[in-house]
Amino acid sequence: MSKPVVKLLLTLSLLCIIPSFLFALTGEEVIQKMDEMATFETSVSTGSIKTTDRFGTKISTFKAWARGASDSLIEFTSTAERGQKILRTQSSLYLFYPDAEELIRLQGAALRQSVLGSDLSYEDMTEEKNTLDSYTVVLEGSEIVNGHDCHVLTLTAKKRTVAYPVQKIWVDKQTYLVWKAEYSTAQKRLLKVMEVLSTVEVAGRTLPSETKIEDKMKRDSATWMTLDSLEVNVPLGANIFSLENLTW
Amino acid sequence: MVGKRTLCLAFVLSFLLTPLLAAVVPVVDMSLLGGVSYKPSTETVHQGTSMDLKISLPSPNSGNVRGEVVLKASYPDSSPTLEEVIHKAYLRARFPSFRLTAGKTRLSWGDGMLFNAGDVLYGSSSTSVSLTQAVLRDKTDWMAALNYPLGFFSFFETILIPSTSGRIEDAGFGFRFYTNVGETKVEAGFATTDAGVRKHKPYVSLQGNIGADWYLSSSVELDRQFTASTSDLLVTGGLFHSLYFPGDRTLTLRLEFLSRPLQSWAFKGQEDANCTFLLYPELVYTPTSSLSLSLRSILSPLDLSMNATVGASWSVFEGFSLVGFLSAPFGQSSDLFNWEGDQRIALGVGASWIY
Numbered sequence: 105m106s107k108p109v110v111k112l113l114l115t116l117s118l119l120c121i122i123p124s125f126l127f128a129l130t131g132e133e134v135i136q137k138m139d140e141m142a143t144f145e146t147s148v149s150t151g152s153i154k155t156t157d158r159f160g161t162k163i164s165t166f167k168a169w170a171r172g173a174s175d176s177l178i179e180f181t182s183t184a185e186r187g188q189k190i191l192r193t194q195s196s197l198y199l200f201y202p203d204a205e206e207l208i209r210l211q212g213a214a215l216r217q218s219v220l221g222s223d224l225s226y227e228d229m230t231e232e233k234n235t236l237d238s239y240t241v242v243l244e245g246s247e248i249v250n251g252h253d254c255h256v257l258t259l260t261a262k263k264r265t266v267a268y269p270v271q272k273i274w275v276d277k278q279t280y281l282v283w284k285a286e287y288s289t290a291q292k293r294l295l296k297v298m299e300v301l302s303t304v305e306v307a308g309r310t311l312p313s314e315t316k317i318e319d320k321m322k323r324d325s326a327t328w329m330t331l332d333s334l335e336v337n338v339p340l341g342a343n344i345f346s347l348e349n350l351t352w
Numbered sequence: 353m354v355g356k357r358t359l360c361l362a363f364v365l366s367f368l369l370t371p372l373l374a375a376v377v378p379v380v381d382m383s384l385l386g387g388v389s390y391k392p393s394t395e396t397v398h399q400g401t402s403m404d405l406k407i408s409l410p411s412p413n414s415g416n417v418r419g420e421v422v423l424k425a426s427y428p429d430s431s432p433t434l435e436e437v438i439h440k441a442y443l444r445a446r447f448p449s450f451r452l453t454a455g456k457t458r459l460s461w462g463d464g465m466l467f468n469a470g471d472v473l474y475g476s477s478s479t480s481v482s483l484t485q486a487v488l489r490d491k492t493d494w495m496a497a498l499n500y501p502l503g504f505f506s507f508f509e510t511i512l513i514p515s516t517s518g519r520i521e522d523a524g525f526g527f528r529f530y531t532n533v534g535e536t537k538v539e540a541g542f543a544t545t546d547a548g549v550r551k552h553k554p555y556v557s558l559q560g561n562i563g564a565d566w567y568l569s570s571s572v573e574l575d576r577q578f579t580a581s582t583s584d585l586l587v588t589g590g591l592f593h594s595l596y597f598p599g600d601r602t603l604t605l606r607l608e609f610l611s612r613p614l615q616s617w618a619f620k621g622q623e624d625a626n627c628t629f630l631l632y633p634e635l636v637y638t639p640t641s642s643l644s645l646s647l648r649s650i651l652s653p654l655d656l657s658m659n660a661t662v663g664a665s666w667s668v669f670e671g672f673s674l675v676g677f678l679s680a681p682f683g684q685s686s687d688l689f690n691w692e693g694d695q696r697i698a699l700g701v702g703a704s705w706i707y
Binding site: 155157159160161162163181183184186187193196201203204205206207209210211217218322325343345346347348351352 | 377379410413418444446451457458459460487489490499501503504505506507530532535537559560561565594602604638640641642667668669670671706707
């Protein structure tokens with residue numbers, strides 16, 4: 105092959121390869137996009153938490169309000185726990201128990217307590233969507249999950265206050281939906297696996313409508329979280345994420 | 353007969369207080385308990401069955417006015433008074449700048465599960481409490497309260513407690529201020545009540561986190577002349593922490609204390625009304641999300657007596673739980689807890705159902 109031809113081929117190869125480097129996303133950018141797609145100015149949703157074990161199924165229903173990445177309020181509407189509320193803000197988590205008219209402020213390890221005996225913790229239910237504040241990210245590669253081409257990322261906790269020290273997540277390259285997540289201890293011991301079973305399109309974004317969470321440390325136990333309705337960017341009252349509204 | 357009349361009256365009242373009854377979904381909370389108890393003082397064994405029934409009629413969960421009627425009855429208490437049957441009957445109205453609560457309900461002031469010096473409205477220092485209950489203090493009373501939000505996480509609250517004698521000078525009132533200073537919750541307030549004797553009760557209550565959640569409250573009871581005796585200064589506090597193990601097994605630890613620091617710290621028999629120092633350790637172990645095992649105890653270090661309760665609760669089906677407990681006092685005759693008088697060793701098993 106003549107020198108000019110080799111030069112031409114090399115030049116063409118570089119021209120083909122360079123853009124893919126220029127436009128390839130870093131792990132941090134994938135996480136930022138993932139958080140952006142999961143965060144709305146405001147949202148109002150209703151749904152249920154279904155827990156199964158050897159003795160059958162327990163269902164709790166809820167209504168939830170959220171604003172931005174940090175503020176959320178969940179009110180349980182099912183009979184046994186009706187009126188119990190969880191308010192999450194940037195720095196604190198408050199619980200309200202209507203029977204005793206009791207307002208409890210939770211901090212620290214108490215955030216990891218199970219919500220209503222499910223495989224979800226208070227931290228899971230009201231998780232902040234500022235992932236990069238709490239985790240460092242490594243982009244591991246790509247895999248197909250449920251027919252969707254996904255980025256595979258490993259997140260390692262920067263601080264000890266998070267619920268899961270290590271997370272491995274599969275993020276859709278098109279929609280930035282997390283199709284699957286594995287939550288582990290710092291020693292890489294698998295604790296929980298989350299899978300998205302179905303999705304819904306809202307405001308041009310793909311969001312999970314049914315999610316299954318399995319606690320890998322327990323036999324015969326799983327939790328399904330289902331969204332029955334979701335409205336986004338709806339006007340919310342100015343005081344909805346306040347103690348006054350929590351105890352209302 | 354009195355009991356039946358009272359119950360009928362209570363149910364009629366609940367209908368009157370709940371005009372939108374058609375839209376109301378009642379919630380029934382039923383607890384059945386059977387057990388045996390041994391009374392060491394008389395060396396007798398008793399067997400008994402009891403039932404607690406609670407019917408809640410909440411208003412629809414919308415609009416700016418809400419309310420709830422909660423009726424309670426217990427078997428074998430055959431003649432409950434209307435006051436006992438109506439556990440809650442209140443309305444809440446949300447105005448643009450404040451909220452009104454009127455009727456019979458509860459306001460939880462201060463912090464503490466068993467001991468809470470900040471609970472100046474109902475009192476949370478007595479040891480006459482069943483350690484088998486999930487909620488240890490749930491006394492309610494008639495009131496009118498106004499809550500003024502002062503930001504998202506601060507508010508000012510005032511309460512008027514109506515006179516039970518009909519004389520206006522016997523009415524009580526109080527107020528509290530609730531806010532966060534940095535990572536610490538700060539609450540301070542005052543209540544004046546007249547249950548036979550006029551008492552003025554200022555208090556302060558703090559809550560924060562140092563790895564474990566902590567809370568600390570202090571109050572003093574002043575008489576009409578604003579003087580106090582040594583037993584009137586009360587300090588309570590506690591630590592709460594959860595430990596997590598593989599398999600979602602959880603161990604929660606709580607340690608509360610109650611102190612009347614100006615009382616005598618001599619090692620001698622204590623009395624419930626003026627104990628110098630008490631401890632409340634609580635361990636709750638949940639090996640699975642539906643099973644919990646608990647050890648709760650009230651310790652009186654100055655007379656080395658205690659009342660301990662070992663309990664288990666298994667949430668089998670939706671709203672349905674099986675419960676069991678063993679409770680026993682330990683101490684000598686002059687101690688706070690002892691095997692004299694009415695104190696018993698009790699073993700019980702039962703079920704509770706909410707539907």
